[in-house]
Amino acid sequence: MxxxxxxxxxxxxxxxxxxxxxxxxxxxxxxxxxxxxxxxxxxxxxxxxxxxxxxxxxxxxxxxxxxxxxxxxxxxxxxxxxxxxxxxxxxxxxxxxxxxxxxxxxxxxxxxKMEVSCDARLINRIEIPKTGLLMAILGVIFMQGNCASEERVWQTLNVMGLFNGRKHFIFGEPKKLITKDLVQQKYLEYRQVANSDPPCYEFLWGLRAHAETTKMKVLEFMAKIHNMVPTAFPSLYEEALRDEEERAQARASARARTAALAKARSSAIASSSSHSKRV
CATH class of the missing domain: 1.10.10.1200 (MAGE homology domain, winged helix WH1 motif)
Structure with missing residues (x-):
């Protein structure tokens, strides 16, 4: 130019x-x-x-x-x-x-929304704010095949206004809450993905989550949040039904064992009493 x-x-x-x-x-x-x-x-x-x-x-x-x-x-x-x-x-x-x-x-x-879809034990043991957050995480884990990547969990939390490294006005530091507090309380399991390099992590239900709520209750909660019904998720609904049946069978087996033990104990006491009278 x-x-x-x-x-x-x-x-x-x-x-x-x-x-x-x-x-x-x-x-x-x-x-x-x-x-x-x-x-x-x-x-x-x-x-x-x-x-x-x-x-x-x-x-x-x-x-x-x-x-x-x-x-x-x-x-x-x-x-x-x-x-x-x-x-x-x-x-x-x-x-x-x-x-x-x-x-x-x-x-x-x-x-x-959790009064119908949450076990009372879960509501009583965790304050309402954390109960809702926990149910959402349990829902993500369930919907991801009972094991959700940390990245997938954070995607859900981001939608809810919680971000890694950003202090929340109710929950404080979200990463500490989900990877330490709820893990120590046995509601979540947080583990490294096998053979991952660099290391990445995933979430599963913890022992107390399995004990204090069910897949059906979590599905009902997630459905209510999205203004839907559990049957709108056919495969998850079927899995939740199977889980309910397995739990019912486990309870029935436990009652049968308890009854058998009680009967055996009663028979032993009666036998011992009869023997004492003969002596």
């Missing part, structure tokens, strides 16, 4: 920059303001989740007027967005469904 033409192009670029640059400060301020407001709304969503959990633990109804006064405050124009995002969080992570029971006074309650 001729030198004179290059000089003209540079001059044109400088004029263009001079025209654009005065507009940038205002645009930057608007962007910053929007970013700050979005940050405040995100904080309100977090506070709303805490508020809903607090009301659930107290077994109190949730009123719109109270939410506006105690949580939303000056962000009333964003009330529906904040409530919707908080409700999605409650459902996805905690298994709690926000239901409006009085549309005139705008009164809500939280319904525990």
């Amino acid at each position: 001729p030198r004179g033409q290059k000089s003209k192009l540079r001059a044109r670029e400088r004029r263009h920059q001079a025209q654009v640059e005065p507009q940038n400060p205002g645009l930057q301020r608007a962007t910053n303001t929007e970013s700050i407001q979005r940050g405040h709304i995100d904080e309100k969503v977090v506070i709303m989740v805490y508020y809903l959990l607090y009301k659930y633990n107290l077994k109190e109804p949730i009123r719109k007027a109270e939410m506006l006064r105690e949580v939303i405050q000056m962000y009333r124009s964003h009330y529906l967005e904040i409530l919707r995002r908080a409700a999605e969080h409650m459902e996805m992570i905690f298994g709690l469904d926000l239901k409006e029971v009085d549309p005139y006074r705008h009164i809500y309650i939280l319904v525990n």
